[in-house]
Amino acid sequence: MTRRLSASFLPHHARAAAVFLFIGAGAAGVALAVNACGVRAPDSHGDENLPNAKAGPFRVLRAGEAPPQDRTMPYALRRKGTRDPCALDIDGNPATPDVRLYVAASDRSYPDGPPVAILAFEAADGRSFDPKTEDATVLVPSEAWEEGRVGAPSVLRVGNQVWMYYDAAGGIGLARSDDGLHFTKVPTPVLTADAAVAWEAGATPSEPSVVQVDDGSFRMFYVAASSIGEARSLDGERWERVTGGPAISPVAPPDFPTPDADSVYEPIDDVRVSGPFAVMGTSSLGRRILRVYYAGLNRIGLWSLGLAARYDGDGVLQRAYGPVLGNLYAPKGPSVVFFDDFTLLWFTAPEDRTKPDSAPAIGEGVAPATVSLQLPGL
């Protein structure tokens, strides 16, 4: 025998009213809930902490990301005649972006002329360089083979010392320092022209970039003719060129997605490559990577920054599918330092960006492009 619940204790009308109210409230509640659905267009998420090697592409710094607030961006060091930056993480701690920036500088009365000194500027945040820093000179020409000029510093920490490679008229030189500010030169160049190397066409090697790989040996990337070559050394002084041709030559990158003239990517370096910067890194899954940033000139006459890399210390370098910094600021001579949350890039850029032939200055960028850098002091 079935039994149902019944509110027969209520008067009929009261019960009817109560039931109607209950059903009505329920229907109204459902209607209100439905009417509240699908009506918003909130910002989308799901793009936080997505994988990024932080190796590029870079965006240039924006106004407000470096003091003073009226600084014209993306210049990190707007001092005419400075070029070929090389940054050194002062304390070697990727959690702190304190950087010493070494740059080649021309005579201030002739900023378009060849570099005649290497200067050093410091910033605790990697951005607040003061172009009026006094006593910034760390290296000047003193050897006959330098013929009165020094430039293109490449600075690295070796043990407790700071080593600086540089180029001059006669080749590539080396200077060592205990504090990174006072250097003692090796009297003779460590790498000079070699007529036996056909692709170098007798050119004097220049624009060095040296990195120490995991086995303690050294790799140097240098410019000769229109390409970038590679040399190895066990001690950093005696160098042996890697045979088999240049490490990076002006060849159009692998086109994406189709390797033909209608590729969606403009070739960035099919005329000339220069300004290599080598750095070791580690992938998120622990693979060691040697990255070489460089400047490329294309057939249209525009400079961009590119990237080539390989796993471990030796082997063929593979290009990235696109530039790490586009041609808007005609960038050259890159230098990169990896920090925990971002990577900073410094590069040579025309001091007047509307005039590509104007005297050089130092620009700065950051990767990933989505990172927002707080104004120092906030």
Place this chain on the structure above:
Amino acid sequence: MSPKGPPPLAAGALMLAVCVAPARSAIASAEDLFGYGPASQAMGMTGTAAGSGFETVYTNPALLCLSHERKLSLGFTGAHYALYADGPLAPGDMHIQSVRGIVIGATLPMGFGGVLRDRLTLGVGFFTPTDVVVRGRVLYPETPQFGVLGERAQSVALQLGLGANLGHGLRAGGGFAALAAIAGKVLVATNESGQVGTKVDDQLIATYGPILGVSYDLGPDYRVGATYRGVLDARFAVEIVVRDLGSLEVPPFNIAGIAQYDPRQIQLEAARVTGPWRAAIALTWRDWSAYPGPPEPTVLCPGDKPDCAALRPPPFNFHDTFSPRLGVEHVRDAASGVALHLRGGYAFEPSPAPQQSRESNFYDNSRHVLTAGYGLHLSDPLPPITLDLFTQLHLLLPRTHTKDADIPADHPGAPSTKTHGSIVVGGLVLGVAI
């Protein structure tokens, strides 16, 4: 802030996408223009007191509870436009696209027992144009356009309602209508490769408008009803943000406008609902004065500068309207289980738009609406099938829009434009009780 007209058309200062070519814009739904449901549409768009079946989900949800059988309805509706704007700088034939769509409806008496037996009915009503869900055209104000008529009918109708018989001749019901709108964002910025990159994000959101209704039986033969419909609007809005684009520094662009708009409205109706001759008389008030017009400013003033000099669209100055309606129906039992319904009606739809004497050419005309229809209803011992047909003829009262003297002679619509035309609507719906 007084609105500004478009800046002077100095050489090179402006380029207009459309000059005098005809254009189509739409701001509201088919049911607001033509009514909903074959019986209502045949009877002068009445139905607040006289309605029955799935169409009462729009005309008056309270009357859903008159349906005591589960019934599915499927049909077609179409509208053909012949609208004209004649003048030296007017397009002539406006070439408004015809509307074709499917009508779907259902009534579902809820099988409660006890005091709720035969008291509650759920209703569903759809109208889906064959190719669009919503058509949104927010055109430059000087572009000649039939803004109110135009292609308002190119819009889906999704309606859901519940009607309750409260007893003692009183019925109440409620529901809602739904539309879709666009909210998007476009980011134009220098990408990592130093080139102009664009990122598009588009979201579809819902908008709802409530429908509430009551009816009261004045004896066995007469009934009065009232329906309230809230605003139902669909806004197309895309924000274009330009950032890091070299030297170009521009504010965000608010590319937005109201694509579809049904104003708030109240319809009151009295009807005779029994006997071989049935009739309904109704009056509909529409709150058109609340309509802000389709276009919005392209540049919105920031909070700290509310009176910036950014351009404002011209005001629309619509006014409220009152629309009288009349419907008549003759019901005859042709045979056992066969009932014939002959219907007719009239409505007058005044225009809410003022004369277009300034730069805008947002045309609209008052309309005489003549309606007719026929229904064949089969019942036991025959299969429970109904077939209803209707037709409407909308005759636009000719109207002349004369531009003010300071409007340039080469402005679209100058020196005057006469608008006229007609709209023919028709459809049929097949219903089956299951």
Place this chain on the structure above:
Amino acid sequence: MRSSALAVACAAVLIAAPGSVRANPLDTFGFGSRESAMGGAVVADTWSFAANYYNPAGLISAPGTQMSVGYFHAAQHLQVNGLDNNVDPVRGIVGGLVVPGKLLGLPLAFGVAVHLPDDRLSRVHSLKDEAPRWEMYDNRSQLLFIATNLAIRPVDWLDIGGGVAYLAATRARMDISGFAVIPPGDPYDSQLRHEVDGDLTTVRFPLLGVRIHLSDRVHIGLAYRGESKLDLKFSAYLHGQVGYDLIRVPATYSLESHTYDVFHPRQAVLGATWLFHPRARVGLDLTWIDWSSYERPISNSSTRLDVDTGGLPLVIPPSPKPTVAVDPGFHDRIQPRVGVELIAVRCAHFALPVRAGYVWDPSPVPDQVGNTNSIDTDRHTFSLGAGVKLTALLEEIPGDITVDVHAAYSVLPARKVYKENPADFVGDYEASGNMLALGATLGLGF
């Protein structure tokens, strides 16, 4: 009489009611608490509003008119390299109707079902081809689902159902003209106006289902869901001048963007249910998914910016070449589902079913060793649920009141991606995650 009724019913289906759409949030998280608790292994064993999704043929087995409403929330904790990507949750109202009846003596049923997201109805992203994204879970779950179906039973052992899918795609053209003030002027003094010409267009595609009753205890189900995708065609054209004070230079910007997003490949489901005990049943479904037809949500776009600087100190970035999509190379998959239901307690007015289920969802995405970065892993989902069914409890509700709840936990085991190119900007990564979906459904039967 039956054949004519059948013809009428088939005509109704073909003319169709908007039908059910095979929508991703339901693929991922299920639809209806009973069905979700059983791992979705219900193609042969569903009769509630959820049959509008799983197999419309099942509508015919509804014991009476049913109305259901519910809510579910699914939290997605997806990580790359140990960091949460903050993928939006999926949540919203679910509900529907089933109305069985007869037409000219032929049993038929009509069903309506909806999943209405809390936030937007749908979302389309245009992304660069190489941009990393959780391909299956980031955006494809943000989608409205609306369905109506018809089902008939032409003979006692055969149920047939079907409908037509219904989605809305966007097509928009925008035109902006006037004078844009740039610094040192005030950009908010710009004299700009715009017009919009947009449509939300209708997209339709079919859903079909069949169920065969081999006996009182064994049922076979077969369902087919058509392919669907949201199409965004967007064009913008800005033309006029830029400058300040009396300086004005011509400028034009044009954008053409065509994006397919929320792509759902077609799929076919074959399943069986066995009532191995009067109070217990088990279901097994196999779903074939045509992932090889998948189109990635990237934007095929072209952009052009032209400013005649005329000697002004303006720096304008160059315009890129049009982007082109690459075949993602996804693989078809077979997805097994199993579910059980046990009526733990049953008496005259009360029943307490308990349910459990499992789904293995193998990833169709190939190893992303190249430029593309569609992040995805396999997914194992374990579900549990229970319900309460009250029969003829109140005089006002002579039918059933049911309350079903469910919980589903998904594990996405770690998947490592090793890039072939060491210069890749995304680099190696490891993806993993978990999901937790909770839901409840209230039903009234008459």
